[in-house]
Amino acid sequence: MINSTSENHVYDVAVIGAGSAGLQAAQTLGRMHQSTIVLGTDRYRNDPTGHMHNFLGHDGAPPAELRVAARKDAEAYAxxxxxEAEVTRVSGELGAFVLEIAGEVDVRARRVLLASGVRDTLPGIPGIAENFGDLVAHCPFCHGHEYAGTPIGILGAGPHAGAMASMLQPLSADRVVLTHGETLDDATLALLDRLGATVVTAPVAAVRREGDRLIVRLAGGEELALGGMIVKTDWQQATPFAEQLGLEMSELGAVLVDGFGRTDVPGVYAAGDMAQGPGVPMPMAAVLVAASAGLVAAAACVQDAALARIA
Structure with missing residues (x-):
């Protein structure tokens, strides 16, 4: 383990974030003998869920269990x-980045790998937050299978409603689009009718758990029992570092990266839910994808450093 906390020590790479992207990046960098510091807090996007799904070899495991094992692996490299500290500001340039740390001396690094993730904002309906990550979810790949064979709710009246109803059709013939008082456009209505999905236009007053079902109470008092509900969350960068570094962002608010996790600022890389690669319409928000992106971005750090030494 590196023990230096000297203000004069310069790390090869500073990794900000200790979720799956940051932890995999740390392991990759450690294996290539890159002096690396990983700065993380105890806040993670998938904290609300008790079980992680669609991850090779870890299906159904608690997310925290994976992080503990991954950190142990990374810590094995000297x-x-x-x-465990919060980074408040990142500044500098390739070869000379400075990370200001709450309650600690500044950290200096030649390269910075951002893996600090995003923060979700849930629909403001009572009961949504309490059940998010279980009976309420935003990702059908992570939770859809657990709702299979039951009525599945889809909250919202945006264009996503039709696409989600189609995606969920093999899981359940009974899909209920809850528009929450909003109006669907004619094309979406026609699509939902063709898909055999039910449309409920009344506003949703609240949701609650009863056993293994989600009970949706509508504004008029009627209640619906669902096996689960898919909601579309709003999200934003969990940290201000992209803005501080002047990184190019997508229209959705993700950091734009190339196929190797490089941003448009030399020496700065990004991986995980916060980053959007070429050819995809949005960040690919999945634990396994984030870990893979951390590996690729870390490899790019190593490769770029090697090329700089022979230039």
Whole structure:
């Protein structure tokens, strides 16, 4: 383990974020003997869920269990150091980045790998937050199978409603689009009718759990029993570092990266839910994808450093 906390010490790479992207990046960097510091807090996007799905070899495992195992793997490499502290500001340039740390001395690094994730904002309906990550979810790949064979709710009247109803059709013939008082456009209505989905236009007053079912109470008092509900969340960068570094962003608010996790600022890389790669319409928000992106971005750090030495 690296023990230096000297203000004069310069790490090869500073990884900000200790979720799956950051932890995999740390392991990759450690294996290539890159002096690495991983700065993380105890806040993670998938904290609300008790079980992680659609991850090779870890299907159904608690997310925290994976993080503990991944950190143990990374800590086995002498060139990797972990610091549980909050980064408040990142500045500088390739070869000379400075990370200001709450309650700690500044950290200096030649390269920075951002893996600090995003933060979800849920629909403001009572009961949604309490059941999010279980009977309420935003990702059908992560939770859809658990709702299979039951009525599945889809909250919202945007264009996503039709696409989601189609995606969920093999899981359940009974899909209920809850528009929450909003109006669907004619094309979406026609699509939902063709897909055999039910449309409920009344506003949703609240949701609650009863056993293994989600009970949706409508504004008029009627109640519906669902096996689960898919909601579309609003999200934003969990940290201000992209803005501080002046990184190019997508229209959705993700950091734009190339196929190797490089941003448009030399020496800055990004991986995980916060980053959007070429050819995709949005960040690919899945634990396995985030870990893979962390590996690729870390490999790019190593490769770029090697090429710089022979240039």
């Amino acid at each position: 060139d990797v150091r972990f610091l």
